[in-house]
Amino acid sequence: MTSSLSQSRPSRAEGFVHPFLEAAQGRAPARPPVWIMRQAGRYLPDYRRVRKLFPSFLDFCRSPEHVAEVTVQPVDQIGVDAAILFSDILVLLPPMGLHLEFVEGEGPVVRNPVRDAAAIDAMPDRDVNAELNYVFRGIQMTLHDLAGYVPLIGFAGGPFTVASYMVEGGSSKELAKLKGLMFSNPNAYHRLLEKLSAITGAYLCEQIRQGVHAVTIMDSWAGYLSPKDYREFVQPHTRSVIAYVKAQFPNVPVVHYANGAPTLLDDFVKLGVDVVGLDWRVELSRAFKAHPGQVFQGNLDPCYLFSSPEKIAAKVGEMKTEIGNRPHIWNLGHGILPETPVENARAFVQAVHGEL
Ligand code: CP3
Numbered sequence: 148m149t150s151s152l153s154q155s156r157p158s159r160a161e162g163f164v165h166p167f168l169e170a171a172q173g174r175a176p177a178r179p180p181v182w183i184m185r186q187a188g189r190y191l192p193d194y195r196r197v198r199k200l201f202p203s204f205l206d207f208c209r210s211p212e213h214v215a216e217v218t219v220q221p222v223d224q225i226g227v228d229a230a231i232l233f234s235d236i237l238v239l240l241p242p243m244g245l246h247l248e249f250v251e252g253e254g255p256v257v258r259n260p261v262r263d264a265a266a267i268d269a270m271p272d273r274d275v276n277a278e279l280n281y282v283f284r285g286i287q288m289t290l291h292d293l294a295g296y297v298p299l300i301g302f303a304g305g306p307f308t309v310a311s312y313m314v315e316g317g318s319s320k321e322l323a324k325l326k327g328l329m330f331s332n333p334n335a336y337h338r339l340l341e342k343l344s345a346i347t348g349a350y351l352c353e354q355i356r357q358g359v360h361a362v363t364i365m366d367s368w369a370g371y372l373s374p375k376d377y378r379e380f381v382q383p384h385t386r387s388v389i390a391y392v393k394a395q396f397p398n399v400p401v402v403h404y405a406n407g408a409p410t411l412l413d414d415f416v417k418l419g420v421d422v423v424g425l426d427w428r429v430e431l432s433r434a435f436k437a438h439p440g441q442v443f444q445g446n447l448d449p450c451y452l453f454s455s456p457e458k459i460a461a462k463v464g465e466m467k468t469e470i471g472n473r474p475h476i477w478n479l480g481h482g483i484l485p486e487t488p489v490e491n492a493r494a495f496v497q498a499v500h501g502e503l
Contacts, residue, residue: 156223156296165298167229170474171361171400171421173442179467179475180228181499182300183492184404185482186221187233190489193220204249205241208234214285218299219292224489226496229298229361232289232354234282236304236365237312239346242278244271245313253317260316262324264335267342275346276353286357301359303351305366305405306343306388307381313339322371329380340384348391355392361400364388364420370408377411382418389418402444406481416441427480431469442473446480447495452487456494456503463498 166176188194194217201207208214218233237255240247246258261267276283289299303309312318314325329336351362369381389401403415404424415423416438425434425445434443451462466477477499483492497503 159296165228165360167298167476168360168400170442170476171402173421173474175472175474178228178501179470179477179499181477181496182227182229182231183221183225183479183483183495184231186225186227186231186492187217188483189485190483190487190492191217191220191224192489193217193224204235205238205247208238209281211281211284211288214281215288215292218285218289221492222293222297225492226500227297229300230289230293231300231302231363232282232286232359234285234302236302236309238279238282239275239303239309239343239350240313242273242275243313243346244273247312255312255317257312257316260324261313261339262328264332264338267335267339270342276349279350279353283353283357286354286359290358298360299358300361300363300402301351301354302363302365303347303354303388305364305369305381305403306340306347306384308366308368309343309347310339311368322368326371329376333380336380337384340380341387344384344387344391348388351388351392352395355396355399359399361402361421362392363402363404363424366403366405369405369411370426372411374410374414377414382414385418389420393419402476404444413437422476424478425480429480431466435469435473442475444476444478446478449479449481449484449487452479452483452491452495454491456491456498459491459494460498460503463495 166178166180169176170180197213197217198207214233218230221227222230237247248256250256293299311322311325314328354362366385369377392401400421402422402424403418403420406426409428412429412434422442422444425443427446427448429446451459494503
């Protein structure tokens, strides 16, 4: 699928190295790279137009042609330096035997949550990748449309975050059921996380085999744990996913992101990923001082995009002073919000590129 917009993409000079990949590999790029978490999403009118074609969000994710279309939209409309595959961290659930639905106004709902050791042990061992062919086809179609213009990022949820939806049965404010299981029956909890880690590692590796240039592990809810509990209950599982991917693809950058977890920054750096995503609560200069050799990603508060292009440019200028000439991947500190004015998302990207 080739959109008319893609015809107007400026051509790349010979030997062009993508700034996103340069920064992810620890080299200072010629131009600072920027992408936006949830960049393919409801703030874009063209996304909403495609979204309307599908009553069910999962059916939308299962249509490779439309996945490719919305994945590429922010590249041509906002000017970001990387595309992230349009999908969801929860697509792993149906192949694991869970009945997942996205309910309007409520978000994800799992009708048969996995709440105890018996349910965990009864989960069938299925070849999850075999049931996610639509994702891999979406990757192929997107790569075809991008034609090398920007890199494509694949992703999966961190095993802890995905487990939270499986155990809670949906989004949750306290993660009381998951943490209840963790503290009352740690063996069963660890068996669930081991299962998820193996599936997640295999899923990310298949995305890379299909051609994604980097992968992100989104462990959005890791910040719900104390550092000690994080180290005991989450870090070993996330590490096993990273080790599995790195053993097969040592040169493919791995990005880690967690929301609301400034207390865990040192532990995230110890995961051994190429890029550590920062949520908007973290002070950049502190992160840089504590971890001079680590490449970070982030971390403008998404609500800054409710101000004006002038204010956004001023804030980006302030961040540039903190970042200096370190390799850094610009992003928001969490996903872009649906009410964000498109011109302000564009202003953020232009300001990072020094075009505003
Ligand atoms: O970033 C991108 O543009 C790629 C697509 C993407 C989506 N979800 C699309 C989506 C990615 C990378 C995700 C990750 C994701 N999904 C996370 C981790 C990142 C984070 O935000 O912390 C989590 C926790 C989920 C689970 C999830 N998916 C929830 C809780 C919801 C409902 C809340 C909401 O935002 O509506 C979703 C639905 C979802 N995933 C939407 C999109 C665009 C909205 C559905 C719609 O358009 O109707």
